[in-house]
Amino acid sequence: MTDLTTAPATSDAETGATGSPVDAAAAAARTAFAATVASTAAERAAWLRAVADALEAARDELVALADEESHLGPVRLNGELSRTTNQLRLFADAVLEGSYLEATIDHVDPSAIPPRPDLRRILRALGPVAVFSASNFPFAFSVAGGDTASALAAGCPVIVKGHSAHPRLSARTAEIVAGALAAAGAPDGIFGHVTGREAGVALVQHPEIRAVGFTGSLHGGRILFDLAVGRPDPIPFYGELSAVNPVIITQAALDARADELASGLAGSFTLGAGQFCTNPGVVFVPAGSGFAERVATAVGAEPAAVPMLTDGIASAFAGGLADLAARDGVRLVAGSVSQQAATGSAVVLGTDAATVAADPQALFAECFGPSTLVVEYDDVDQALDAISRVGGSLTATVHAEPDEDVAEIVAVLTEIAGRVLFAGWPTGVAVSWAQQHGGPWPSTTTIHTSVGMTAIRRFLRPVAYQDAPAHALPAELRDDNPLGIPQRVDGVLVVPSGA
Incomplete structure (x- = not known):
């Protein structure tokens, strides 16, 4: 080194x-x-x-x-x-x-x-x-x-x-x-x-x-x-x-398990004092459901948040929350914006889809910390219209019942996010071949x-060799495939036994 x-x-x-x-x-x-x-x-x-x-x-x-x-x-x-x-x-x-x-x-x-x-x-x-x-x-x-x-x-x-x-x-x-x-x-x-x-x-x-x-x-x-x-x-x-990682919850899902969903959301956005890039920062729910209040109750049962990682993060979080809470049509449901930088406690805010539509850039700004914005919608089309304005996110989540047709929802979520979740919460990123941790701007740059x-x-770039003698080729590109790796030969994927 x-x-x-x-x-x-x-x-x-x-x-x-x-x-x-x-x-x-x-x-x-x-x-x-x-x-x-x-x-x-x-x-x-x-x-x-x-x-x-x-x-x-x-x-x-x-x-x-x-x-x-x-x-x-x-x-x-x-x-x-x-x-x-x-x-x-x-x-x-x-x-x-x-x-x-x-x-x-x-x-x-x-x-x-x-x-x-x-x-x-x-x-x-x-x-x-x-x-x-x-x-x-x-x-x-x-x-x-x-x-x-x-x-x-x-x-x-x-x-x-x-x-x-x-x-x-x-x-x-x-x-x-x-x-x-x-x-x-x-x-x-x-x-x-x-x-x-x-x-x-x-x-x-x-x-x-x-x-x-x-x-x-x-x-x-x-x-x-x-x-x-x-x-x-x-x-x-x-x-x-940057990502706000939107979540949409259908009426059927709320009818079936509202308290479970509120508890799951509370656990997700407060995890690690909300200092996760996949923190669910905005959640769309049917109007009149009282879901924000359920989340506030669930937050009250959560253990105290750990301190913010740095004074700079705490200050930026407090400032971002204060700006958001001061917007017309946004209400504070749980927590204290003024004390947030010092305590690292959870904050739940509420608004509606019409307010979001009037100024999506301001209401969808990321607040990096333990907060979430619950947005009430009148119908799914209104929610999807608002979600389409979120900008790129690392994740997007849908909570629906198994027999619901969510094709339209999934199409919109896929357009804005790199990972689409069903009936789960986005915090926690598995390390595997199939994982995608990236999305459209501003979540990532690529x-x-x-x-x-x-x-x-x-960290790799493609190189092609034309009419190269066998001895000049990398071992991985030789016809005898001495390393036994997968090769695509004349358009056909060849995977040696044991590879």
Whole structure:
């Protein structure tokens, strides 16, 4: 690892480092890329598993540090660390399985129109990647989180910009990751760690960085996104930014289980003091149902919320709630807006679809914390019209009865969200091949996922080889398929037995 948080200024003409910590880390990452891009799947899998094992071995130390800095509690943090090590190992499995490479072989076909040469296509690592840690997940979306794991799995060196909300944890985690990678034989420079806002800006603009992974605020993410695409050589910026994650509940569902739904919503939007990117921030219910009051009752039965992660988050949450509560047609159903920043207590607000339609931009602004806005609708069409104005979200949820026709609802939810839930709550994001954690703007800046095995696709680019001799081809594209990975050959997917 290259940990350059407090590194002295240097000058190295051979490596291209100009003296700053970011320059030195980037130069080391570029050198490492020559080894990582040529590494085998077995080598990368071993690196990932070594990091997972090292984090597990340091569990007690890391959880204690994380709790001191985040106040999220040992139960939550132990679970999050397990999620982190689990996804590292799953990426190791994915690398060995090989389908993520999309290995494709089209043999020569002179009868095709136009005649087809021998073409073989594969996905290849982009190069050094910058990763920005998130405040609300000190393990799973931080130094050794999903962005880092997927980039390393792809064969990309990583430079992590640590988050100021948990600096000591970030530094210690980075040391452990570095030691594990070195012990597993990974090249020097494969992993770097820097801190500070200026370092983050410099990373995005650095010519050696080929992609950026970011989880954070819409404001901060948009600034970095614009820097990434405004470079002389624009690079992809994979940002997860803002989402209100709408929920629609039908009359039949309310008739069948209103109290259960109120309790489920209360548990979801207060989880972790509401500091989840999938927090259900706006919920549509039939007019006159009294559902907001049911939620208020359920919130009263919830345990006290944990403190907000940072003073900045608490302040932004309090300000956002105050603006929302001051809108004509919005009422405070539970909680106190004025005390929110200090107490982290839950807040339930209520309004109706007509009020939302008059100013959707203001009423659908994300309030990152333990709050939800209950919106009453007169009919489903009115609700769907309002939901269509939400903008992109990570999730959208429908609660209906099994025999209801929800095709129209699902069509609208699919248009605005990356993950559509049925009879569930959006907090909690499984790590799997089928997961999609991303959606239309402003939830993310791309169509890709930041959770699950296909997150690796962000850090790969396609390369095709035409009429290449067999000895010049990557092993994954050879006819004898020595690695036994899935290949698409002349249009037919071929999966070797045991693959």
